[in-house]
Amino acid sequence: MPLRYTLRQLEYFVAVGDTGSIAAAAQRANVSSPSISAGVAQLEEELGVRLFVRRHAHGLTPTAAGRTLLIQARQTLSEAGALRDMAGELAGSIRGPLAIGCLSTFAQVVLPGLRQSFAAKHDAVRISQIEADQAGLFSLLRQAEIDLALTYDLDLPSDLAFHAMLDLPPLVALSPAHPLAAKAALSAADLAPHPMVLLDLPHSADYFLSFFAEAGLRARIVERTRDMGVMRGLVANGFGYAIVNMRPPGDLAPDGKPLRFVPLSGGGRAMRLGLLTGAGEDRPGLQGAFLEHAGAWLRQEGAPLLRVRGS
Structure with missing residues (x-):
């Protein structure tokens, strides 16, 4: 029976x-x-x-x-x-679970709006999210704990596929009282004598320090932190400058103190923001729809949150 x-x-x-x-x-x-x-x-x-x-x-x-x-x-x-x-x-519908990973340094700025805009178009999709550093995102993708990851093109392994969507050139974050804050652009040579606050995350730290190595210089690191908000707070309170690829809305640190952002010159490459997936493991319907939507949203809605603005 x-x-x-x-x-x-x-x-x-x-x-x-x-x-x-x-x-x-x-x-x-x-x-x-x-x-x-x-x-x-x-x-x-x-x-x-x-x-x-x-x-x-x-x-x-x-x-x-x-x-x-x-x-x-x-x-x-x-x-x-x-x-x-x-x-x-x-049947051609977009539905099912979608697990998204995001680099922790910008998840709070980008991910909520991106998720909401996609869910508004596809209400049968069940989205979950997790924030991690670059190494953590690689591990989560390989273990199939997430379907894709929103991140930078930093030290990408060959077994994962990157879909570039937005270029983010490097910026120098400074207190308005910093002696270099009035400059229109800054080079690694300008920065080297001054104290640096390093955002000390896997892969990201090497990228920030590469500007000095390429110029044959060493950065004078006085503070290290793994938290973007703490980094901004230290910079705004005069502990040193930092190199970043995004600036907060309002150009304010978490404690409300102002920050100034100056382009970093000298040929340093821009980070590329995009989606990382397991190579050859895409689900054409759901993942394809999210990839297409994310690219359009980042260029139209995300760019003002992340990209260089007039200083």
Whole structure:
């Protein structure tokens, strides 16, 4: 006799297994607690096993059978979702989950608006995000924990594919009181004698220091930080200059103090902003749609947030 359980019952079962309570599972599934209880009870009856033990101090705990069946239930739900998404792509619709990674230095400026604009066009897409440094994004892509990453073209490995979208030339961030702040442009030679605040992130730090190495000079690093906001705060408070590729709206540090941005001259290359994907692993429907949308959005909406403006 065929089993007669539903995917909805499996969803309720997994929600209870993940949260440990009927109330929390109901909140997660956006249904009533009685619906969760009934769904789990019906599944237990159909499968002929007890799935949970109620412990007053610890909520619901899976039985040995429940723990085994939770593994299979999660796999079944994942495969059902993949089947639905595949059907949507074959039908020409844009739907399904999309996991986006973003370089932490500009995620707060770019990612919310980009996500919102894409979701407004494709409401059947379920987007999740994660922020990381460059090395972390490479790892997340290789482990298939994200589908694509918004980042710079810094030390890109050959097993990943980069889709360039926007050039961001280097800038020098300074306090308005800095002796170099009135210059129209600055070179590595101008900067070398002065204290530097280095944004010390994997790959990014090497890029910022390359301007000095190419000129046969050494930067005078006095402060290091991995946080973009802290870097801006240190610069605005006179600890030194920094080299960046984007400037904040309003040209203000997080504490409200002003910053000045001056182009860095001398032939240093611009960073290229774009999307990084696993080579040969694109899903033409969903990923292709996001790649196209992101390119247009970055050039039209993102550029004013990131690109060089009049000093």
